[in-house]
Amino acid sequence: MTVSEVPTTRPIITVTRRLPPKVEARLTTMFDARLNSTDIPFDAAALSQALASSDAMITTLGDPLHAATLHAATLSGSSEVRTKLLAHFGVGYDNIDIAVARELGITVTNTPGVLTDDTADLAILLLLATARRAGEGERELRAGNWSGWHPTHLLGTRVSGKTLGLVGFGRIGRAVAARARDGFGMRVLAWSRSLTDQQATDAGVVRCATIEALLTACDFVSVHVPSTHHTRHLINAERLARMRPGAFLINTARGDVIDEIALVAALRAGAIAGVGLDVFEGEPAVRSELLELPNAVLLPHIGSATDETRTAMGMLAVDNLEAFFSGRVVPNPVA
Numbered sequence: 001m002t003v004s005e006v007p008t009t010r011p012i013i014t015v016t017r018r019l020p021p022k023v024e025a026r027l028t029t030m031f032d033a034r035l036n037s038t039d040i041p042f043d044a045a046a047l048s049q050a051l052a053s054s055d056a057m058i059t060t061l062g063d064p065l066h067a068a069t070l071h072a073a074t075l076s077g078s079s080e081v082r083t084k085l086l087a088h089f090g091v092g093y094d095n096i097d098i099a100v101a102r103e104l105g106i107t108v109t110n111t112p113g114v115l116t117d118d119t120a121d122l123a124i125l126l127l128l129a130t131a132r133r134a135g136e137g138e139r140e141l142r143a144g145n146w147s148g149w150h151p152t153h154l155l156g157t158r159v160s161g162k163t164l165g166l167v168g169f170g171r172i173g174r175a176v177a178a179r180a181r182d183g184f185g186m187r188v189l190a191w192s193r194s195l196t197d198q199q200a201t202d203a204g205v206v207r208c209a210t211i212e213a214l215l216t217a218c219d220f221v222s223v224h225v226p227s228t229h230h231t232r233h234l235i236n237a238e239r240l241a242r243m244r245p246g247a248f249l250i251n252t253a254r255g256d257v258i259d260e261i262a263l264v265a266a267l268r269a270g271a272i273a274g275v276g277l278d279v280f281e282g283e284p285a286v287r288s289e290l291l292e293l294p295n296a297v298l299l300p301h302i303g304s305a306t307d308e309t310r311t312a313m314g315m316l317a318v319d320n321l322e323a324f325f326s327g328r329v330v331p332n333p334v335a
Helices: 021-030 044-053 067-072 098-103 116-131 134-142 171-184 197-202 211-217 260-269 288-292 307-325
Strands: 012-015 032-035 056-059 085-088 107-109 163-167 187-191 220-223 248-251 274-277 296-298
Touching (some): 012 021, 021 032, 056 307, 067 098, 085 307, 116 134, 116 171, 116 220, 116 248, 116 307, 163 171, 187 211, 260 274, 260 288, 288 296
Parallel strands (some): 012 032, 012 056, 056 085, 085 107, 163 187, 220 248
16 A cells, blocks of 8 residues: 655644545645555554554544554553544444553544434435345346336335334434334334433334344334444344344444344344345455345445545544644544
């Protein structure tokens, strides 16, 4: 990879992936921005080198900043690294070992709020696409296999008036609830460890006391929890077995929230009707069994992928950089 390097007294900011043009223009005006001209992801060695030679970095989900990588960047005879801020481009930051970053004196920020609507829109897109078998229909048409309209061709499932269950009820979950309820007249149930009955009532949803109760009651289930050690494989074989045989599962959160081996088995057995995924356990690698299933709608992690939102995310990352190097409190600290 080629990273531009121009000597300067301004803070050196390494940017691990290309960003929208307006964001890069602002960055290069304010800082000595070292842009990744090839847009090839940094490996662990390149990340450690950047940590040791930059004052701050703009990182993305594809940058595995684990303990070994962070420790490898420590300065000789010191327990700190040169980089003092990781301005993470995204809401989730499970790729960063926050505890180690804190130990090494690194502040971490993220970009919450600005991607809520686009990710909620995509969750609804996946819900509709799975229910109405849109992926199957497009593949059939593009392959030249459509023989014309007939009464039983690609019969799907009605969405309007059905019951949607939300696993997690943060900003995105609430936005999905509003779209489902107001746009499709759906009854919306929600489960979250922190959700109260009053909060659910205020949001126009019904709180489920357990995730099992929600899974049993819903025609569609949409996942909206972060990736943590508590949520890894939250949707496992036992919980998939509690879903209705005609139900659909949607995930725009993080791939490791669902046990994909159990998911494939459930789909093959007809235990659930279909799945819509924008995220995967080993992304960018996608399990081959999922690729082979006709009732799986698969997208390449594009929940926030609009020009407006990706630009807003980048600008928020730069806001955090500007505040940090101006000696002000960063707007979006996570550590």
